Amino acid sequence: MADVLAQCDSGEARYGAITHLDDLKANLTANYLPEDLAAYQPERFEEFLSERRRLMAQKIKQYYWDL
Numbered sequence: 463m464a465d466v467l468a469q470c471d472s473g474e475a476r477y478g479a480i481t482h483l484d485d486l487k488a489n490l491t492a493n494y495l496p497e498d499l500a501a502y503q504p505e506r507f508e509e510f511l512s513e514r515r516r517l518m519a520q521k522i523k524q525y526y527w528d529l
Contacts, residue, residue: 463499463502463503465477466478466480466486467483467486467499469481470482470483470485470486494514494517494518494520494521495514495517496510496513496514496517498513501513
């Protein structure tokens with residue numbers, strides 16, 4: 463994730479096509495991933511998983527109620 467953030471700072475695409483922080487955050491939101499970029503540190507993996515479960519459950523619940 464550090465490389466992706468550096469890519470957003472430099473504007474030079476190295477991994478994928480996201481070169482702006484706003485685009486990265488929009489992509490994370492669209493894929494139900496935590497927006498807190500600090501959560502992508504290896505020592506915070508459990509926190510990342512917990513937040514991802516919460517976001518996915520929220521999406522599934524919303525889908526169900528929209529049926």
